[in-house]
Amino acid sequence: MRPNNVKICEKVSEKADALILLSPVNRRYVTSFQSSAGTVVVRDGKITFFTDFRYYESACIKKQQGIMDEDIDVRLQDGKFMENLKELLSGCEKILFEDGFLSYGTYNWYNNSIDFAELVPGGSGIMAEIRGIKTQEELSNIIKAQEITDKTFNFAVKYISDNISRADFTERELQLEMDYFMLRNGADGLAFDTIAISGKKSALPHGAPENIPVSKGFLTMDFGARYGGYCSDMTRTVCIGKPDDEMLKVYNTVLDAQKAAFEVIRAGVIGKEPDLAARAVIDGAGYAGTFGHSLGHSLGLEIHEGPNFASGVEATIPENVVISVEPGIYLEGKYGVRIEDIVRVRNGGFDNLTHSSKELVVI
């Protein structure tokens, strides 16, 4: 059995008799197989994957091909599913479920059907903890995804330069061109909806591109490709037209804030420390209260995973966490700047997986 699945089995045995996984992302993590429906059951060091007629054959093929862990027992999820599940779980007293995912209705169905055992919360936490530390294979997927994303930034800068003189050049057009470029250059999807917002809208941390012309001033692009199911994430703010002194000050403050965070990032750092370090720079430059989000989030199969760099996080960050470092300053009604890299945390420091320049690009 693969090391991560062994870990899951061990964690489950420490806390209960079994674990039921229903969320697509956790099923995908365990089985390396993408499906819209199915059930993973972990019990006594064994993993069973129930999946319905639409996926059953492909799942068996993935197992034969060695894409899926060969020790997973793939079974057909049919009309007798609950009967089969109850048989598989017979004798269990405590069964972990995904407390962060299950709807009230689904919980009730399982809870009422499996009447011989107690369903206990904690399944989501176990999975989040294991998924937080990336394997070599996961790392190489994220690195590939970020390579495509870096390439897309180069493309975007050139595309903006080539088209900015057109009156009908819109944020939406830029977004679509970036999306198409990522997909044409090896991405198997987008990590999230690309943000490309300009002028006053750059003050909106997660503003959406619209069918409006790209305007003068700051233009923030926050985007990421997906590769092998894994996300990347980067943000660059460029300037359309010459920036004034205050714009330069805001940009350099954000850059300095990121540098301050980098000074303290290493395996074992307390999750709040890089956030505090970045925030101190922004506050010290006179922009207290304008950095209204956390410094960073982990990413993997999902764009937002744990652990985080955020105030209030007292836990230490272990080696091989892949996490964003994204300070920002947002001046309401005026403009905003965000700079985001993703890093792999390691002993004594980190590897920056984002290679695009952070010198202010003026177009």
Ligand SMILES: [Mn+2]
């Ligand atoms: Mn991010």
